[in-house]
Amino acid sequence: MDNLEAVNSVDELIVQMDAGYRTMMQLYRELLGLAESVGESLAAGEWKEVDALLAKKQSIMQVIDGQEAEMSRLREEVREQLGLDSFSLSQLPETAAAAQLKGTIEELMDILDELQETEQANEAKLRRLVAAVQAELKEFDLGRKAAKAYAGPDLRGSRFIDQKK
Numbered sequence: 001m002d003n004l005e006a007v008n009s010v011d012e013l014i015v016q017m018d019a020g021y022r023t024m025m026q027l028y029r030e031l032l033g034l035a036e037s038v039g040e041s042l043a044a045g046e047w048k049e050v051d052a053l054l055a056k057k058q059s060i061m062q063v064i065d066g067q068e069a070e071m072s073r074l075r076e077e078v079r080e081q082l083g084l085d086s087f088s089l090s091q092l093p094e095t096a097a098a099a100q101l102k103g104t105i106e107e108l109m110d111i112l113d114e115l116q117e118t119e120q121a122n123e124a125k126l127r128r129l130v131a132a133v134q135a136e137l138k139e140f141d142l143g144r145k146a147a148k149a150y151a152g153p154d155l156r157g158s159r160f161i162d163q164k165k
Contacts, residue, residue, distance in 0.1 A: 009081060010078055010081050010082060010092075010093060011093075011095050011097045011098075013074055013077055013078050013081070014078065014092065014095070014097040014098055014100075014101050015097050015100075016074055017071060017074045017075070017078070017101055018097065018100050018101045018104050020067060020070055020071050020074065021071065021101070021104045021105060021108055022104055023067055024064060024067050024068070024071070024108065025104065025107060025108045025111060027060055027063060027064050027067070028064070028108065028111045028112060028115060029111060030060055031057060031060055031061075031064075031115055032111060032114060032115045032118060034053050034056055034057050034060070035057075035115060035118040035119055035122060036118060037049075037053050038050055038053045038054065038057075038122050039118065039121060039122045039125060041053060042122060042125045042126060042129065043125065075087040078092070089101070089102055089105065
Protein backbone atom coordinates (compact mmCIF):
# COMPACT_ATOMS: atom_id res chain seq x y z
CA MET A 1 0.00 0.00 0.00
CA ASP A 2 1.55 3.32 -1.02
CA ASN A 3 1.35 6.56 0.94
CA LEU A 4 -1.68 7.89 -0.98
CA GLU A 5 -3.63 4.67 -0.37
CA ALA A 6 -2.73 4.78 3.32
CA VAL A 7 -3.95 8.39 3.62
CA ASN A 8 -7.17 7.49 1.77
CA SER A 9 -7.72 4.50 4.06
CA VAL A 10 -7.16 6.65 7.16
CA ASP A 11 -9.35 9.36 5.64
CA GLU A 12 -12.19 6.84 5.25
CA LEU A 13 -11.84 5.90 8.92
CA ILE A 14 -11.83 9.58 9.88
CA VAL A 15 -15.03 10.13 7.88
CA GLN A 16 -16.60 7.20 9.77
CA MET A 17 -15.43 8.71 13.06
CA ASP A 18 -16.92 12.07 12.13
CA ALA A 19 -20.26 10.43 11.33
CA GLY A 20 -20.14 8.54 14.63
CA TYR A 21 -19.37 11.66 16.63
CA ARG A 22 -22.16 13.51 14.85
CA THR A 23 -24.52 10.74 15.94
CA MET A 24 -23.22 11.09 19.48
CA MET A 25 -23.64 14.85 19.27
CA GLN A 26 -27.33 14.39 18.46
CA LEU A 27 -27.71 11.97 21.37
CA TYR A 28 -26.04 14.44 23.74
CA ARG A 29 -28.34 17.19 22.46
CA GLU A 30 -31.26 14.93 23.40
CA LEU A 31 -29.71 14.46 26.84
CA LEU A 32 -29.37 18.22 27.17
CA GLY A 33 -33.07 18.65 26.36
CA LEU A 34 -33.96 15.98 28.90
CA ALA A 35 -31.75 17.61 31.53
CA GLU A 36 -33.50 20.94 30.97
CA SER A 37 -36.88 19.20 31.30
CA VAL A 38 -35.72 17.47 34.49
CA GLY A 39 -34.81 20.87 35.93
CA GLU A 40 -38.25 22.24 35.11
CA SER A 41 -39.96 19.17 36.55
CA LEU A 42 -37.89 19.36 39.73
CA ALA A 43 -38.85 23.00 40.17
CA ALA A 44 -42.52 22.11 39.67
CA GLY A 45 -42.34 19.10 42.01
CA GLU A 46 -43.43 16.70 39.24
CA TRP A 47 -41.68 13.61 40.55
CA LYS A 48 -43.32 11.11 38.20
CA GLU A 49 -42.20 13.22 35.24
CA VAL A 50 -38.66 13.38 36.66
CA ASP A 51 -38.67 9.58 36.95
CA ALA A 52 -39.88 9.16 33.35
CA LEU A 53 -37.25 11.60 32.07
CA LEU A 54 -34.50 9.81 33.97
CA ALA A 55 -35.58 6.50 32.40
CA LYS A 56 -35.31 8.10 28.94
CA LYS A 57 -31.89 9.45 29.89
CA GLN A 58 -30.75 5.96 30.88
CA SER A 59 -31.80 4.45 27.54
CA ILE A 60 -29.98 7.21 25.62
CA MET A 61 -26.87 6.65 27.74
CA GLN A 62 -26.91 2.98 26.76
CA VAL A 63 -26.96 3.96 23.07
CA ILE A 64 -24.10 6.40 23.68
CA ASP A 65 -22.09 3.65 25.39
CA GLY A 66 -22.51 1.45 22.32
CA GLN A 67 -21.53 4.31 20.02
CA GLU A 68 -18.48 5.08 22.17
CA ALA A 69 -17.34 1.46 21.82
CA GLU A 70 -17.46 1.88 18.03
CA MET A 71 -15.56 5.18 18.26
CA SER A 72 -12.91 3.48 20.37
CA ARG A 73 -12.52 0.77 17.74
CA LEU A 74 -12.14 3.37 14.97
CA ARG A 75 -9.61 5.41 16.99
CA GLU A 76 -7.58 2.26 17.57
CA GLU A 77 -7.65 1.41 13.87
CA VAL A 78 -6.50 4.92 12.91
CA ARG A 79 -3.77 4.76 15.56
CA GLU A 80 -2.51 1.45 14.17
CA GLN A 81 -2.56 2.62 10.55
CA LEU A 82 -0.65 5.79 11.40
CA GLY A 83 1.78 3.93 13.69
CA LEU A 84 1.03 6.16 16.68
CA ASP A 85 1.60 5.29 20.34
CA SER A 86 -1.78 6.79 21.19
CA PHE A 87 -4.58 8.42 19.22
CA SER A 88 -4.38 12.19 18.98
CA LEU A 89 -6.34 14.61 16.80
CA SER A 90 -3.24 16.75 16.39
CA GLN A 91 -1.38 13.85 14.78
CA LEU A 92 -3.97 13.18 12.09
CA PRO A 93 -2.97 13.98 8.51
CA GLU A 94 -4.06 17.46 7.44
CA THR A 95 -7.02 16.55 5.27
CA ALA A 96 -10.52 17.94 4.84
CA ALA A 97 -11.91 14.92 6.70
CA ALA A 98 -9.59 15.52 9.67
CA ALA A 99 -10.52 19.22 9.76
CA GLN A 100 -14.20 18.25 9.72
CA LEU A 101 -13.65 15.76 12.55
CA LYS A 102 -11.86 18.38 14.65
CA GLY A 103 -14.78 20.79 14.14
CA THR A 104 -17.30 18.10 15.07
CA ILE A 105 -15.41 17.24 18.25
CA GLU A 106 -15.18 20.93 19.23
CA GLU A 107 -18.94 21.26 18.75
CA LEU A 108 -19.51 18.07 20.76
CA MET A 109 -17.34 19.42 23.58
CA ASP A 110 -19.45 22.61 23.70
CA ILE A 111 -22.61 20.50 24.04
CA LEU A 112 -20.97 18.38 26.76
CA ASP A 113 -19.97 21.53 28.67
CA GLU A 114 -23.55 22.85 28.51
CA LEU A 115 -24.92 19.45 29.54
CA GLN A 116 -22.54 19.32 32.51
CA GLU A 117 -23.63 22.80 33.65
CA THR A 118 -27.30 21.82 33.38
CA GLU A 119 -26.75 18.55 35.25
CA GLN A 120 -24.89 20.40 38.02
CA ALA A 121 -27.73 22.92 38.30
CA ASN A 122 -30.23 20.03 38.55
CA GLU A 123 -28.13 18.37 41.23
CA ALA A 124 -28.08 21.63 43.21
CA LYS A 125 -31.89 21.92 42.87
CA LEU A 126 -32.30 18.35 44.05
CA ARG A 127 -30.01 18.92 47.04
CA ARG A 128 -32.03 22.01 48.01
CA LEU A 129 -35.28 20.05 47.71
CA VAL A 130 -33.92 17.22 49.85
CA ALA A 131 -32.69 19.71 52.46
CA ALA A 132 -36.13 21.38 52.52
CA VAL A 133 -37.88 18.03 52.99
CA GLN A 134 -35.46 17.08 55.76
CA ALA A 135 -36.11 20.42 57.48
CA GLU A 136 -39.88 19.87 57.21
CA LEU A 137 -39.56 16.37 58.66
CA LYS A 138 -37.46 17.68 61.54
CA GLU A 139 -39.99 20.45 62.19
CA PHE A 140 -42.85 17.94 62.07
CA ASP A 141 -41.04 15.66 64.51
CA LEU A 142 -40.40 18.56 66.91
CA GLY A 143 -44.07 19.56 66.68
CA ARG A 144 -45.16 16.02 67.41
CA LYS A 145 -42.86 15.82 70.44
CA ALA A 146 -44.14 19.18 71.74
CA ALA A 147 -47.77 18.09 71.35
CA LYS A 148 -47.02 14.86 73.17
CA ALA A 149 -45.31 16.75 76.01
CA TYR A 150 -48.32 19.07 76.47
CA ALA A 151 -50.82 16.23 76.33
CA GLY A 152 -49.34 14.54 79.35
CA PRO A 153 -49.13 10.81 79.90
CA ASP A 154 -51.64 8.46 78.33
CA LEU A 155 -53.80 7.12 81.19
CA ARG A 156 -56.21 5.04 79.16
CA GLY A 157 -54.81 1.74 80.35
CA SER A 158 -54.02 2.91 83.89
CA ARG A 159 -56.31 2.35 86.85
CA PHE A 160 -55.97 3.71 90.29
CA ILE A 161 -57.34 1.57 93.00
CA ASP A 162 -57.38 2.98 96.50
CA GLN A 163 -57.14 -0.04 98.70
CA LYS A 164 -57.58 1.88 101.96
CA LYS A 165 -61.15 3.01 101.39
